[in-house]
Amino acid sequence: MTxxxxxxxxxxxxxxxRLSERLGATVVxxxxxxxxxxxxxxxxxxxxxxxxxxxxxxxxxxxxFGQATALACKLTGKRCxxxxxQNSARVKVDAVIAYGATAELIDTTVITRxxxxxxxxxxxxxxxxxxxxxxxxxxxxxxxxxxELASAPYSFDAVIAPIGGGGLSSGIIQGLRESxxxxxxxxxxxxxxxxxxxxxxxxxxxxxxxxxxxxxxxARTRSLGAHNWAILQHELAGIIEVPESQITEGVRLLFSLxxxxxxxxxxxxxxxxxxxxxxxxxxSVCLVVSGGNVDPAxxxxxxxxxx
Numbered sequence: 001m002t003x004x005x006x007x008x009x010x011x012x013x014x015x016x017x018r019l020s021e022r023l024g025a026t027v028v029x030x031x032x033x034x035x036x037x038x039x040x041x042x043x044x045x046x047x048x049x050x051x052x053x054x055x056x057x058x059x060x061x062x063x064x065f066g067q068a069t070a071l072a073c074k075l076t077g078k079r080c081x082x083x084x085x086q087n088s089a090r091v092k093v094d095a096v097i098a099y100g101a102t103a104e105l106i107d108t109t110v111i112t113r114x115x116x117x118x119x120x121x122x123x124x125x126x127x128x129x130x131x132x133x134x135x136x137x138x139x140x141x142x143x144x145x146x147x148e149l150a151s152a153p154y155s156f157d158a159v160i161a162p163i164g165g166g167g168l169s170s171g172i173i174q175g176l177r178e179s180x181x182x183x184x185x186x187x188x189x190x191x192x193x194x195x196x197x198x199x200x201x202x203x204x205x206x207x208x209x210x211x212x213x214x215x216x217x218x219a220r221t222r223s224l225g226a227h228n229w230a231i232l233q234h235e236l237a238g239i240i241e242v243p244e245s246q247i248t249e250g251v252r253l254l255f256s257l258x259x260x261x262x263x264x265x266x267x268x269x270x271x272x273x274x275x276x277x278x279x280x281x282x283x284s285v286c287l288v289v290s291g292g293n294v295d296p297a298x299x300x301x302x303x304x305x306x307x
Contacts, residue, residue, distance in 0.1 A: 007046055007075060009035050011148050018257040023273040025280045028154055030145070031260060031289040037095065039218075039266075039291025040145060040168060041068035041132070047141030049076045054128035056080065058120050060113035062217045063092025064265075064291050065132035070101035081124075083116045089217060089263075089295045108211050112222075133167030134225020142168050146175020149183070149286060156183055157283040162268040162290045163187030163196050163239060164219035166228030172288070173235045184237040188272035190214035190247060195223050196232070197239040205229050215307065216247055218265030218291065240272035240279070247271040251302045254289065263294040264302070 014029040032040035041064040049072035056079040059069050066082035073080035080101035085108045096103040106116050121129050149159060161169045169187050176183050189196050193212035199205050207223040214220055250267030254260040269287040301307045
């Protein structure tokens with residue numbers, strides 16, 4: 001996938017001088033909060049839906065890939081089932097349903113997302129099983145953001161992207177390299193869900209025993225995908241592990257200093273700057289704000305400092 005389809009919006013670059021002063025670096029936000037469905041996931045989902053011949057798509061998602069896949073299926077006339085944890089943000093569940101898909105909520109302490117998807121795959125053999133991250137079509141869709149970063153009118157020293165399963169970071173790297181850019185890409189990962197950081201240190205994929213319960217729900221994956229790991233193990237410059245308190249502080253800083261509403265996963269990159277300020281001190285850094293879909297009640301509590 002080399003060109004963005006008309007159903008995608010370009011990323012929004014936001015210069016943030018007050019945030020830059022607070023973080024001690026020249027920061028530019030690449031915000032995907034204005035993307036259709038409110039996150040970068042439509043880049044991947046639309047590429048999947050338009051690339052496979054299957055009349056139905058089944059996927060597991062904590063919400064953003066689910067609603068993006070639901071919309072992509074609506075646009076392409078396909079049926080869609082999204083398997084979601086029962087504690088997914090209500091705003092994301094409602095969006096999946098509003099786009100015409102079936103949202104199947106599960107207790108992940110009883111059955112994993114992967115196990116339920118496998119059951120549905122046996123029930124619907126005509127369906128394409130879409131991973132939110134571990135799929136070359138997903139990586140290619142997300143690479144469109146890498147292409148945009150490569151052509152941005154800024155001279156970045158580094159890009160920081162949220163990392164869960166690795167679909168966004170590997171896609172950004174693929175897009176940058178396809179565009180001839182050697183720009184360094186760092187991952188920002190919740191400390192309580194640091195399987196990607198452990199994987200880089202170990203030299204192989206490390207799997208969380210249970211789905212981690214970070215407030216950054218988009219990064220609650222048990223492990224990186226194999227397709228993502230093939231790129232990240234060689235190309236990722238590093239991973240910053242972000243404590244929960246600095247994820248929520250990132251949400252507050254984006255709101256107060258940049259006037260950007262970000263979900264906790266989208267604020268991981270700002271949290272990474274707080275967690276490791278010396279690494280990027282005085283540099284020009286692009287912070288990818290991956291999405292803005294957050295329950296109003298949770299968002300209000302984060303802004304009030306109650307979480």
